[in-house]
Amino acid sequence: MASNGTENGEFSFASNIRGRNGLSKIQTHKKNQDEICHDDSATPVKAKTIDELHSLQRKKSAPTTPIKGTEGAFAAISEEERQQQQLQSISASLASLTRETGPKVVRGDPARKSETPKVSHVTHHHYAPTLSTSDSGLKFTHILYNLSPAELYEQAIKYEKGSFITSGGALATLSGAKTGRSPRDKRVVKDESTADELWWGKGSPNIEMDEHTFLVNRERAVDYLCSLDKVFVNDQFLNWDPNHRIKVRIVSARAYHSLFMHNMCIRPTPEELEDFGTPDFTIYNAGQFPCNRYTHYMTSSTSIDLNLARREMVILGTQYAGEMKKGLFSVMHYLMPKRQILSLHSGCNVGKDGDVALFFGLSGTGKTTLSTDHNRYLIGDDEHCWSENGVSNIEGGCYAKCIDLAREKEPDIWNAIKFGTVIENVVFDEHTREVDYSDKSVTENTRAAYPIEYIPNAKIPCVGPHPKNVILLACDAFGVLPPVSKLSLAQTMYHFISGYTALVAGTEDGIKEPTATFSACFGAAFIMLHPTKYAAMLAEKMKQHGATGWLVNTGWSGGSYGSGSRIKLAYTRKIIDAIHSGSLLKANYVKTDVFGLEIPTEIDGVPSEILDPVNTWSDKKAYKDTLLKLGGLFKKNFEVFTNYKIGTDNKLTEEILAAGPIF
Ligand SMILES: Nc1ncnc2c1ncn2[C@@H]1O[C@H](COP(=O)(O)OP(=O)(O)OP(=O)(O)O)[C@@H](O)[C@H]1O
Ligand SMILES: O=C([O-])CC(=O)C(=O)O
Numbered sequence: 191m192a193s194n195g196t197e198n199g200e201f202s203f204a205s206n207i208r209g210r211n212g213l214s215k216i217q218t219h220k221k222n223q224d225e226i227c228h229d230d231s232a233t234p235v236k237a238k239t240i241d242e243l244h245s246l247q248r249k250k251s252a253p254t255t256p257i258k259g260t261e262g263a264f265a266a267i268s269e270e271e272r273q274q275q276q277l278q279s280i281s282a283s284l285a286s287l288t289r290e291t292g293p294k295v296v297r298g299d300p301a302r303k304s305e306t307p308k309v310s311h312v313t314h315h316h317y318a319p320t321l322s323t324s325d326s327g328l329k330f331t332h333i334l335y336n337l338s339p340a341e342l343y344e345q346a347i348k349y350e351k352g353s354f355i356t357s358g359g360a361l362a363t364l365s366g367a368k369t370g371r372s373p374r375d376k377r378v379v380k381d382e383s384t385a386d387e388l389w390w391g392k393g394s395p396n397i398e399m400d401e402h403t404f405l406v407n408r409e410r411a412v413d414y415l416c417s418l419d420k421v422f423v424n425d426q427f428l429n430w431d432p433n434h435r436i437k438v439r440i441v442s443a444r445a446y447h448s449l450f451m452h453n454m455c456i457r458p459t460p461e462e463l464e465d466f467g468t469p470d471f472t473i474y475n476a477g478q479f480p481c482n483r484y485t486h487y488m489t490s491s492t493s494i495d496l497n498l499a500r501r502e503m504v505i506l507g508t509q510y511a512g513e514m515k516k517g518l519f520s521v522m523h524y525l526m527p528k529r530q531i532l533s534l535h536s537g538c539n540v541g542k543d544g545d546v547a548l549f550f551g552l553s554g555t556g557k558t559t560l561s562t563d564h565n566r567y568l569i570g571d572d573e574h575c576w577s578e579n580g581v582s583n584i585e586g587g588c589y590a591k592c593i594d595l596a597r598e599k600e601p602d603i604w605n606a607i608k609f610g611t612v613i614e615n616v617v618f619d620e621h622t623r624e625v626d627y628s629d630k631s632v633t634e635n636t637r638a639a640y641p642i643e644y645i646p647n648a649k650i651p652c653v654g655p656h657p658k659n660v661i662l663l664a665c666d667a668f669g670v671l672p673p674v675s676k677l678s679l680a681q682t683m684y685h686f687i688s689g690y691t692a693l694v695a696g697t698e699d700g701i702k703e704p705t706a707t708f709s710a711c712f713g714a715a716f717i718m719l720h721p722t723k724y725a726a727m728l729a730e731k732m733k734q735h736g737a738t739g740w741l742v743n744t745g746w747s748g749g750s751y752g753s754g755s756r757i758k759l760a761y762t763r764k765i766i767d768a769i770h771s772g773s774l775l776k777a778n779y780v781k782t783d784v785f786g787l788e789i790p791t792e793i794d795g796v797p798s799e800i801l802d803p804v805n806t807w808s809d810k811k812a813y814k815d816t817l818l819k820l821g822g823l824f825k826k827n828f829e830v831f832t833n834y835k836i837g838t839d840n841k842l843t844e845e846i847l848a849a850g851p852i853f
């Protein structure tokens with residue numbers, strides 16, 4: 191049966207039989223170029239072993255600054271020296287304050303043994319008295335430094351349960367037991383200077399802790415992180431205004447946290463990273479590890495601790511990534527006003543003619559949805575600064591709510607959910623990995639974090655001129671606020687200080703039903719100074735630059751939550767369009783009862799009958815009762831502010847007090 195080979199001579203059994211079992215030798219060399227099948231065994235592979243082959247696959251990243259010789263006084267340091275300096279800086283960050291030396295850190299993934307270890311640790315002399323050590327002091331902690339999204343994907347998928355690639359290429363992950371922030375577990379160190387500077391007491395988000403307790407928690411976090419085989423370190427920036435940029439370092443245990451911050455903070459260029467040096471602020475995220483409940487000031491196993499003097503934040507007992515984002519935002523709310531810069535919980539975009547709009551609002555009111563506008567350039571969706579030069583985004587990414595996300599309604603956000611994007615707590619099909627955005631099984635607060643350049647019309651660098659319109663968003667679950675009203679400056683201040691919304695379930699832990707909420711400056715959870723400080727700055731800036739204030743209800747119409755329905759996003763977009771274009775400023779207005787709001791009688795593309803909410807309620811008495819009820823809630827909330835002066839102008843204070851509901 192032995193063949194004599196194929197017709198075209200592809201291979202043939204040679205006549206001289208070799209080998210004891212008598213098998214014919216297969217001839218493998220090519221005879222001529224016209225053969226149909228090509229034998230590839232002769233193609234040279236530049237590797238002698240599988241390991242070598244695999245090592246060929248990965249090309250070493252080229253150093254950004256070419257390593258020059260040693261000529262001249264300013265000769266560049268070698269790549270090796272630079273990496274050594276980075277490691278020393280990281281070891282210093284991770285040093286316990288009670289031990290003599292910082293942890294031994296080494297660059298790279300412990301799973302890749304072949305990498306040459308560059309070891310580093312720091313020695314402390316100032317904290318010398320107690321010489322204690324632990325086993326973690328004897329081992330190496332591997333540092334995964336500013337990994338790329340692709341590398342972080344691999345880390346997440348290999349080592350973090352609940353991490354998956356979705357059909358669109360995003361990294362789906364779980365934030366664990368906490369799927370929203372825990373504002374009641376936030377602590378701020380009260381020392382001599384912060385005691386006077388910060389807002390403390392009723393209504394304030396700043397719950398005090400002392401320096402010692404902070405150090406106990408810091409030690410706990412650092413010990414936890416150093417006990418691990420590896421930690422992630424992100425060195426990044428905040429604030430696109432180059433004069434007020436802050437360097438931040440985030441040390442975390444999860445690839446999820448590292449990728450989240452990679453997306454949310456400003457990503458340094460390789461050159462900027464080379465000169466990074468010492469960070470201005472450091473986060474120790476030991477979120478998988480609880481705080482010690484026997485520690486003073488701890489009321490749960492979660493603690494998010496801010497120490498402004500040490501420029502450090504410690505996270506214990508929550509893996510919700512938003513804590514890092516918003517923790518840093520709090521820091522900016524402290525640092526920026528010190529420099530006469532107003533920090534804002536707002537979205538921001540700019541039109542083709544350079545007209546900037548700010549979108550204030552509490553969580554879920556539409557900052558991200560409405561600032562992401564296909565007809566305008568996105569400056570940012572959540573955190574901004576307003577300085578004498580104009581506006582700048584604090585962040586390098588966006589954090590969109592994904593519940594019920596629909597491609598038709600929010601195409602830019604939909605398309606931004608792709609490779610590199612982190613999506614938290616969503617549910618997807620086990621096989622197709624198709625995400626079901628309507629599924630609330632894990633939480634209502636499902637989220638997507640993506641770099642801002644994933645939005646096609648992002649304005650990079652994320653800065654713009656002074657705002658022309660200041661839009662206050664309220665998601666009114668009572669359904670009595672008009673879809674839009676034009677505000678006087680005093681009214682803008684009144685509503686800014688009130689910070690009303692019906693908090694939509696989810697973002698803050700424990701809130702399941704919409705409830706009327708007042709949160710000063712539309713972000714009381716993040717402000718550090720008294721609200722009147724920010725309000726005075728906003729009034730001053732709006733006056734100086736002639737900005738118009740607007741109140742937009744993105745919530746209910748035709749009845750309260752339960753009987754009415756949420757105002758269609760398409761209508762809200764038309765309203766916002768009319769504000770941007772300037773046409774709404776020229777409309778005819780009528781004044782409402784109780785709140786004294788100016789409402790337009792007509793807007794292009796919006797049914798006129800919805801503009802005055804009374805028209806949408808079938809039960810007029812219920813409408814009036816609800817309106818008065820909400821008015822009462824506003825009045826009651828504002829009582830605490832009646833004793834405060836806003837700015838240097840007493841006249842403004844009086845005007846603001848008079849700008850609330852009257853009945
Ligand atoms: N009329 C409307 N206007 C704006 N948003 C609406 C409207 N109707 C429904 N929505 C939905 O409300 C949500 C608004 O959430 P968005 O992400 O914009 O909140 P946010 O203000 O950015 O909050 P956070 O500060 O928590 O990020 C989106 O899910 C959006 O689809
Ligand atoms: O912090 C979060 O989880 C989301 C957010 O932007 C907010 O609540 O304002």
Ligand SMILES: [Ca+2]
Pocket residue numbers: 557558571572589590591
């Ligand atoms: Ca948002």
Ligand SMILES: [Mn+2]
Pocket residue numbers: 535553572
């Ligand atoms: Mn926000």
